Amino acid sequence: MKLKLKIWRQEDAKDKGGFQDFKVDGIDGDMSFLEMLDVLNNDLVNEGIDPIEFDHDCREGICGSCSLQINGEPHGPDRRVTTCQLHMRKFKDGDEIVIEPFRATAFPVIKDLVIDRSAFDRIQHAGGYISVNTSGNTQDANATPIEKDHADDAFYAATCIGCGACVAACKNASAMLFTSAKVSQFALLPQGEVEAHERVLNMVHQMDKEGFGNCTNTGACEIECPKGISLENIARMNREYLSASVAG
Ligand code: SF4
Ligand code: FES
Secondary structure, three states, rough: OOOEEEEEEEEOOOOOOOOEEEEEEOOOOOHHHHHHHHHHHHHHOOOOOOOOOOOOOOOOOOOOOOOOOOOOOOOOOOOOHHHHEEEEEHOOOOOOEEEEEEOOOOOOEEOOOEEOOOOHHHHOOOOOOOOOOOOOOOOOOOOOOOOOOHHHHHHOOOOOOOOOOOHHHHOOEEEEEHHHEEEEEEEEOOOOOOHHHHHHHHHHHHHHHHEOOOOOOOOHHHHHHHHOOOOHHHHHHHHHHHHHHHOO
């Protein structure tokens, strides 16, 4: 396949940035989207042009770093996949593909397609943990019985990889889906009960402080989430927040 690419280039957070046109040839349908960018970068290096900066690490849908806006959609046209799992067979010979970084005030551009998602880390640090006494004998893993439904829901919430597609998909750049997944994974388990109130208050406070927008229930986040994190988590976080606020 031969493709036309319109790629966002930006020197740093202060630079205004803009789209540049590129052409790439010899792309196979079995290649991943990132491998297609590797081919382009190889060509650019050979031509003495600065390669396009983009984030990636695991290249298997686990780390959440390969977040790109492709033809206006976070992680591109496929469902329940990250950019690194997107195959070029989703495109046709001669297609033009527009590639941008995720857009949100709380995710400033570092360079080209690389954004700073440390706002998510700070939300996690505000309450995404439990305190466990690890001195003395280790408690048996099965000593605390957990209802199967709760264990399953906590597990699904914990599959959030912090990619930020929910924020990029939302017209308000809300981080409610991400934050609610991180609250839910503990709210559903007895181990999370001890710090439940301070966790939800602190994480929501940090989320607001980072400059993410409000949730207006459009549901775009759930549709674009590569891990299928459910809106039910937002409802659970709202209940947790209300109960923590009432408890004072
Ligand atoms: S909720 Fe989904 S889209 Fe949002 S950060 Fe987690 S995995 Fe990514
Ligand atoms: S590179 Fe890790 S999820 Fe894509």
